[in-house]
Amino acid sequence: MEKQTGEQAGNKAALRAGIALVVFGAIGALLVFGDPATVYPWVKALHVIAVISWMAGLLYLPRLFIYHTDAAPGSEKAETFKVMEQRLLKIIMRPAMIFSWIFGLYLAWKVHQFQGGWLHAKLLAVVLLSGTHEFFAKSARDFARDDIRHTARFWRLMNEIPTVLMIVIVILVIVQPF
Numbered sequence: 001m002e003k004q005t006g007e008q009a010g011n012k013a014a015l016r017a018g019i020a021l022v023v024f025g026a027i028g029a030l031l032v033f034g035d036p037a038t039v040y041p042w043v044k045a046l047h048v049i050a051v052i053s054w055m056a057g058l059l060y061l062p063r064l065f066i067y068h069t070d071a072a073p074g075s076e077k078a079e080t081f082k083v084m085e086q087r088l089l090k091i092i093m094r095p096a097m098i099f100s101w102i103f104g105l106y107l108a109w110k111v112h113q114f115q116g117g118w119l120h121a122k123l124l125a126v127v128l129l130s131g132t133h134e135f136f137a138k139s140a141r142d143f144a145r146d147d148i149r150h151t152a153r154f155w156r157l158m159n160e161i162p163t164v165l166m167i168v169i170v171i172l173v174i175v176q177p178f
C-alpha cells in the first residue's frame with residue numbers, strides 16, 4: 001500500500017472535519033427548530049442506534065485486550081491488535097458515545113425536564129459507563145506503546161463492568177422503577 005503524503009493526510013482531515021461540521025449542524029438545527037412531536041421518536045431511534053454501537057465496542061474492546069495481553073510485544077499479532085483497537089475506538093466507539101450523550105440529553109431535557117429518580121440513577125450509571133470507556137481508551141494507548149499493565153484475567157473481569165451497567169441502565173429506562 002502506498003504511503004500517503006502530509007498534504008493528502010491534511011486534505012483527508014479537512015474533509016472529515018467538514019463532514020462532522022455538516023452532520024452536527026444538521027442535527028443541531030433539527031433539535032432546535034424541528035417540531036417536537038416529529039423530532040422526538042426520531043431522536044429516540046437515533047439514541048438507541050448510537051447506544052447499540054457504543055455498547056458493541058465496550059463489550060468487544062476488553063476481549064481484544066485479553067488476546068493482546070497474550071501476544072508477544074512487537075509480533076505481527078500484537079501490531080494487528082493495536083490497529084484493531086485504535087480503529088474500534090476512533091471510528092465506532094467515540095462517535096457513538098458522543099451521539100448517545102447528545103440524543104440522550106435532548107430526551108432528558110425536552111421529554112422529562114431532567115426529572116425522575118430513574119433518570120437520575122440512569123445518568124449516574126451512564127457517567128460510570130463513560131468512565132469505563134475513558135479507562136479503556138487510556139489502556140488502548142498503553143497497549144499501543146507495548147506497555148502491558150494488566151493480566152488477561154484482569155481484562156476478563158473488566159469485561160463484566162459494561163455488561164452489568166448495561167443491564168442496570170436498560171431496566172432503569174424501560175421499567176422506570178422509581
Ligand code: HEM
Binds near residue numbers: 100123129
Ligand atoms: C449517554 C447518556 C444517556 C442519556 C443522557 C440517556 C437518556 C435517555 C432518555 C432521557 C431516554 C428517554 C426515555 C423515555 O422517554 O422514556 C432514553 C431512552 C433510552 N435509552 Fe438512554 N440515555 C443515555 C445512554 C444510554 C445507554 C448507555 C443505554 C443502554 C445501555 C440507553 C438505553 C436507552 C433505551 C433502550 C431507551 C429507550 C427506552 C424506551 O423507549 O422506553 N441509554 N435515554
